[in-house]
Each structure stands twice: as structure tokens, then as C-alpha cells.
Amino acid sequence: MAKKAKADGEETAPGGKKKLIIVAALGAVLLAGGTGGGVFLLTKGDTAAAAETAHEEVLTPGDVVTLDPISLNLADGHYLKIGLALQAVAAEGGGHGGSSGPDGSKALDLAIQQFSGLSMADLSNPEQRQHYKEELEHKIVEAYTEEPAEEGEAPHKTVMGIYLTQFVMQ
8 A cells, every 4th residue: 555755754654643533432432432321320210219219109197006915836735925016007187086006816817827837947047037027017018908999909908017026936
């Protein structure tokens, strides 16, 4: 290929500057595209989380209803004495309305189903115990969720959580 002579006496290959400009432009486009894609992916999760939070009902804690402890049979002749408290959802009107909170019968029945027959080894492990408590809490919150009176309304929760007030194994 023929080389062009510059005014200073330097020689350059024909089209060298064009290639450099094209490569630089391509690099800038890729960089901008990668940055834009990264911003999109990072903010997409925040937007989805914000939208999900907006659809969730904001619950205000009400009274805590403490249930009498019960004893259940575990595996190998052992037993568990467990006490529960239900974290009720505050009434919308702000008044007490004569109700002393949710009836604990459903919660106790679910606790018996959840813990009966388990081994002491399962319940001695803190992670396993926490897992069983979370499962029980989920079941209890579901059991105390009332279906909406009108179509389009959200289900009404009367219990939003549980507390273990006693947990004695023997």
C-alpha cells in the first residue's frame, strides 16, 4: 500500500484515523449500552419490590392474645410443653368492640399438628426449631385470614404473627 506524506514528514497508513475513530465510537457505544443495561437490571428489582410492597396491606399490631400452654407428645416417649401468643391486627375503628381478640382454638390445633411426633433432636437444633416456628406462623396467619366481603377487596388478616411464650421438652 502506498503511504501518504504528511506536512511534518511523517507517514501514515491510509484509513488509519478512520479505523481509530470507528473503534473508539464502537467502544463508547458498548460502554454506554453496558451501563444502561446494568442500571436497568439494578433498578428493575427495586421497582418490582416497590410495586409488591404497594400491593401488600399495611398491618397495624393490635393486642397480643396469650394462650394457655399445652403439652404434646413427641417421639420416643418425650413431651413438649408449648405456650403461644397471637399478635392480633388492630381493629380498623380503633375501638375494642367488645372482642378480646381472636379465639386461639385454631392456633392450638395447628401447633399440635406441627409439633406432635417430632424428635427432641429436631427441636433442640435452633435452626430447625426456627423453621418449625415459621411454618406454624404461616399456617396460623392463613387460618386467621378472612375472605373479603366484596369482590376486589383484599383478604382481612386478624392475626399477623405468633410468639412462643413457653417451649419445654422432657
